[in-house]
Amino acid sequence: MARPYNFSAGPATMPEAVLQQAAAEMLDWHGTGMGVMEMSHRSTSFAAIAEQAEHDLRTLLAIPEHFKVLFSQGGALAHNAIVPMNLAGRRPERTMDFVVTGSWSQKSAQEAARYGAARIVANTADTGFTTLPDPASWRLSPDASYVHLCSNETIHGVEFHTLPDLAALGSDAPLVIDFSSHVLSRPVDWSRVGLAYGGAQKNIGPAGLTLIVVREDLLGHALPICPSVFDYRALAEAGSMLNTPPTYAIYIAGLTFQWLLAQREGNLSGVAAIEARNVAKAQRLYEAIDGSSLYINRVDPACRSRMNIPFFLRGDDGQPLRDPAHPRNAAFLRGAQARGLVQLKGHKSLGGMRASLYNAMPMAGVEALVDYMRDFERQG
Known part of the structure; x- marks a missing residue:
């Protein structure tokens, strides 16, 4: 499996x-x-x-x-x-x-x-x-x-x-x-x-x-x-x-x-290598969010977390949908689960979605999430 x-x-x-x-x-x-x-x-x-x-x-x-x-x-x-x-x-x-x-x-x-x-x-x-x-x-x-x-x-x-x-x-x-x-x-x-x-x-x-x-x-x-x-x-x-x-x-x-x-990234090793990887992973997801008309992240780009990326889907009025039970949020989470993308629901105090990109999350996981987000947005 x-x-x-x-x-x-x-x-x-x-x-x-x-x-x-x-x-x-x-x-x-x-x-x-x-x-x-x-x-x-x-x-x-x-x-x-x-x-x-x-x-x-x-x-x-x-x-x-x-x-x-x-x-x-x-x-x-x-x-x-x-x-x-x-x-x-x-x-x-x-x-x-x-x-x-x-x-x-x-x-x-x-x-x-x-x-x-x-x-x-x-x-x-x-x-x-x-x-x-x-x-x-x-x-x-x-x-x-x-x-x-x-x-x-x-x-x-x-x-x-x-x-x-x-x-x-x-x-x-x-x-x-x-x-x-x-x-x-x-x-x-x-x-x-x-x-x-x-x-x-x-x-x-x-x-x-x-x-x-x-x-x-x-x-x-x-x-x-x-x-x-x-x-x-x-x-x-x-x-x-x-x-x-x-x-x-x-x-x-x-x-x-x-x-x-044991981690290596180019000529970097250890924590330096994993940091470079983390920067690339976070940048990839933030670019997908910022380039979308459906997803929102309101954190100042100067202090955005590399590890924990909260984001929201927009409602018909353009405002963030915080309630996880909202049909659009629920559909997003169901579709993600079907693609093998799990634990994306945001914290109960903030709502929306959250993707945590810790050291063990590979770039392939971020790419899979970005692909799914684009597909979901295209489907309306």
């Missing part, structure tokens, strides 16, 4: 080679006579898996030595609480600055307000979250423990292609980024980042694993109410083994890292 092209925003499509290797090793990992999910997390076999995964991730993202790599649970939503519990106490005022550019950064600010003073220093809600605010306009706090942003918003489809330089803006606060939905799709400028966190279920592997990459000087500031298992310093000192980590998800992540290291 042919696999469909899965455009889900997460859990998302994975490299077929990774799934095949995991299937082959399901019952017997490297002659141990057991599968990875049966192993003790303290065994020498699993220690080798975890150490290789961290090594490969550091290689892919060029993570400096003075950053710790942590494998945790909770997902990005839980870390909306865990981050402030670890960092808000860096300064007695417990002030945290938030740049709100969509649903996820909005949730981050709301959750952090339970642990300190969460200040909104920029907010693009008045544009429908279709733009990004100029960093020069941010009203940064002089006493902020950190500045937080979501570098790619999966629902509204906006992405910071360049991270802000807070030092140039006069702030000495570390930048914290939720990079769940673009991690490993492009390089990270670690000179501008103090902490990055994200769920693995979009570009890395199965749900249940959360990555944290944190600068060493930011450890050791956890609030007294922070559970010890989510204290970043304690987790770092235990090598992510303070409790039983999501072992199988770490194993799958490691296979994905190896797949990424």
Whole structure:
């Protein structure tokens, strides 16, 4: 049976080679006579898996030595609480600055307000979250423990292609980024980042694993109410083994890292190669949308996401059709399903359609979607 092209925003499509290797090793990992999910997390076999995964991730993202790599649970939503519990106490005022550019950064600010003073220093809600605010306009706090942003918003489809330089803006606060939905799709400028966190279920592997990459000087500031298992310093000192980590998800992540290291695009390799591929995929779909009289994407082209592309079909009045039950939307989704193009329905809060083009989505999947969109439009 042919696999469909899965455009889900997460859990998302994975490299077929990774799934095949995991299937082959399901019952017997490297002659141990057991599968990875049966192993003790303290065994020498699993220690080798975890150490290789961290090594490969550091290689892919060029993570400096003075950053710790942590494998945790909770997902990005839980870390909306865990981050402030670890960092808000860096300064007695417990002030945290938030740049709100969509649903996820909005949730981050709301959750952090339970642990300190969460200040909104920029907010693009008045544009429908279709733009990004100029960093020069941010009203940064002089006493902020950190500045937080979501570098790619999966629902509204906006992405910071360049991270802000807070030092140039006069702030000495570390930048914290939720990079769940673009991690490993492009390089990270670690000179501008103090902490990055994200769920693995979009570009890395199965749900249940959360990555944290944190600068060493930011450890050791956890609030007294922070559970010890989510204290970043304690987790770092235990090598992510303070409790039983999501072992199988770490194993799958490691296979994905190896797949990424092997990617080639011209003279590029690894993350550079996958970034070039992602740019080409996104450009192909945006060109099809912009060149159409049926489809609409209202995000400012300067900050359009490469990973998550929301779009709408026009109604007879020319306005976006948001309701998924509308006959035109329903017909579009049925036809897509018949072509093996699945999970295209937009998020319930926004409606319309959404195509997620994570690393494992091949260009062939994008071409198949573009062909279908053109056929649907021609059929009226």
